[in-house]
C-alpha cells in the first residue's frame with residue numbers, strides 16, 4: 001500500500017504542498033483533481049521519486065528512498081511526455097517496448113515475452129495498427145496512447161498518469177478508463193475532466209492550494225456544492241444505471 005504522511009514541499013518561500021497525508025487503496029483507480037497550480041503534478045513527482053520526499057512516502061511500509069532505484073523503477077511507472085532525448089525518429093513499437101527496460105539487465109536484449117507484452121498493450125490502447133510508424137508522424141492523441149501503452153508495458157504495481165486524457169477524444173477517454181480498470185493495478189491519475197473522474201474512478205482526491213481538501217469515493221466527495229467551492233463554477237449531477245454523471 002502506498003502511504004504519504006505529513007509531506008511538505010516549498011520552493012523558495014512558496015508553500016507548494018502543505019502537510020499532505022494520504023493512503024492510496026491497492027489496485028484501485030484514484031483520481032487527483034483540483035484547480036490549476038494547486039500541486040497535483042508536484043505530488044505525483046514526489047510519489048515517482050523525481051522529487052525527494054525524505055521519509056514521508058512509503059510503499060508496503062518501506063520509505064521509498066530506502067527502496068533501490070531499479071526496484072522502484074520496476075514497481076512504479078509514470079506517464080511523462082517529456083523526453084531527455086528526441087524520439088521523433090523512433091517507431092511506435094520501439095517506444096512501447098522501452099516500457100520493458102526496467103525489467104532488463106544491463107545489455108540484455110528484449111525477449112519474445114517482452115515483445116508479446118508490448119504488443120498486447122498496443123492492442124489494448126488501440127495503436128497496434130500504428131506500430132510501424134514513426135512517432136513524428138502521429139497525431140497528439142495517437143502519441144498520447146503510445147506513452148500510455150509504454151507505461152502499461154512496464155507492468156508496474158503503481159501507475160502514475162498526469163493528465164493522460166488531454167489529447168484523447170471521448171471514445172478513447174472512456175476506452176482508457178476501461179483498460180485501466182482491467183489492468184487491475186494501483187492507478188493514480190491527475191484529471192481535469194471532472195465528468196470522467198466522477199464516472200470512472202474508485203477513489204478521488206481533491207487538492208486546493210497545496211492541501212488535501214477532501215478524499216474518498218467520488219459519489220460522496222464530488223458533490224456539486226463542494227466542487228463549486230473549489231472551482232467557482234456551478235455543477236450538476238445525474239445518476240443512471242449506477243453511473244454517476246457530473247456536468248458543469
Ligand SMILES: Nc1ncnc2c1ncn2[C@@H]1O[C@H](COP(=O)(O)OP(=O)(O)OP(=O)(O)O)[C@@H](O)[C@H]1O
Nearest residue numbers: 011014016034035036037038039040041042043190
Ligand atoms: N520548478 C518550479 N519553480 C517554481 N515554482 C514551481 C515549480 N514547479 C511548480 N511550481 C509551482 O508550484 C505550484 C504547483 O504546481 P503543479 O504543477 O504541481 O500544479 P498542478 O496542480 O499540477 O497544476 P495544473 O493543473 O496547472 O497542471 C504552482 O504554483 C507552480 O507555479
